[in-house]
């Protein structure tokens with residue numbers, strides 16, 4: 001069992017945060033909180049929050065902090081997070097990180113570790129533009145590196161695989177730029193308070209997972 005259980009997965013889009021989250025929650029009782037997944041569900045359900053978020057997401061921009069922070073605060077306050085959680089894709093700005101400190105103070109859910117997923121830009125673009133996502137269980141596949149057994153069909157649940165609209169080349173490039181400008185400053189933020197651990201996420205996923213377990217043990 002891993003020792004560090006209140007986690008943030010930090011890193012550029014395509015670095016494998018979602019993929020390793022899926023594997024980790026299979027092995028450990030942790031709640032996976034992906035703010036991107038929550039927004040996509042809001043869009044599917046046709047909510048006001050979803051329609052406000054969609055325009056930003058389609059452009060590869062960040063959804064405004066005010067729309068994200070309350071959503072995460074409400075989720076972290078739920079009882080199931082007591083055994084540990086993975087924040088995947090949150091925080092993405094220094095303001096969000098500061099708000100998360102406040103939320104952690106109020107809910108008693110202080111962070112144990114912030115894992116930085118490191119991978120070169122070319123590989124990220126390759127992964128993003130070839131990514132396939134299951135509409136049903138959200139599992140990720142890749143047309144180049146990790147093909148599903150049957151084309152267009154999820155190996156795990158039989159759901160339909162699709163390409164996320166923000167995984168087009170142009171939007172993927174935008175998302176990486178936004179990451180460098182707005183999210184990468186969090187590396188210094190979390191190095192400063194001693195929480196940051198780095199893994200090489202260009203490795204094949206079994207080796208990247210072993211590296212992840214090593215930093216969480």
Ligand code: AMP
Pocket residue numbers: 013035036037039056057058060061062063064065068088089090091092096166175
């Ligand atoms: P992801 O699935 O994490 O790649 O997120 C997809 C998109 O959702 C991002 O490109 C943003 O538009 C939006 N998003 C997800 N999480 C956040 C966040 N913490 N802050 C702002 N926007 C977010």
